[in-house]
Amino acid sequence: MALDTSYIKTLMERENVTQAELARLTDIPQGTLSRILNGATDCPTFANVTAIVKALHGSLDVMAGIVDEPNDKPVTMTERELYEKLITDKERQLRSVNGILEQKQQWLRKMWRALIVMVVVVGVMLVLDVSIGSVGFVRY
Numbered sequence: 001m002a003l004d005t006s007y008i009k010t011l012m013e014r015e016n017v018t019q020a021e022l023a024r025l026t027d028i029p030q031g032t033l034s035r036i037l038n039g040a041t042d043c044p045t046f047a048n049v050t051a052i053v054k055a056l057h058g059s060l061d062v063m064a065g066i067v068d069e070p071n072d073k074p075v076t077m078t079e080r081e082l083y084e085k086l087i088t089d090k091e092r093q094l095r096s097v098n099g100i101l102e103q104k105q106q107w108l109r110k111m112w113r114a115l116i117v118m119v120v121v122v123g124v125m126l127v128l129d130v131s132i133g134s135v136g137f138v139r140y
Contacts, residue, residue, distance in 0.1 A: 003044055005037050007063045011056035025055040 012022065019037065023030040028048055035041045036048060053060055061067045129135070 003036065003039070003041070003049065005039060007058065008037065008052055008056065011053070011058045015056050017056065022052065022055060026051040028052070 012018075017025070019033055020030060022028075023033045026033070026048070028036075028051060032041075032048070033052070036044045036052070049063075050060065053063060059067070
């Protein structure tokens with residue numbers, strides 16, 4: 001996705017700056033600047049875009065569409081919207097934690113069952129060992 005350069009071109013017209021002057025102001029090679037402005041570069045670096053907008057006395061907020069004018073404040077959420085978002089995020093985190101806890105509880109149940117089975121098997125073996133005196137660990 002190429003960068004929308006219309007804002008940069010508007011700033012260049014407003015400031016009456018040519019590509020060569022902008023390249024000198026930003027220390028960006030003119031070839032690179034030309035590729036950025038013509039859309040030949042799919043993803044210019046943030047440092048280059050920042051340098052261009054700063055040199056033209058523009059606003060990254062306006063370029064990104066966060067505000068319409070440089071003096072506008074960024075769009076903010078109301079306190080209620082912030083709380084609702086916070087609650088939604090916390091509920092999602094809680095569901096995730098609950099899922100993890102449920103998995104661990106299932107694993108623990110399986111381990112307890114395995115332990116009980118092992119204890120029963122060892123108990124049966126000991127009873128058989130004691131009851132058959134000629135075989136096993138206990139001989140008499």
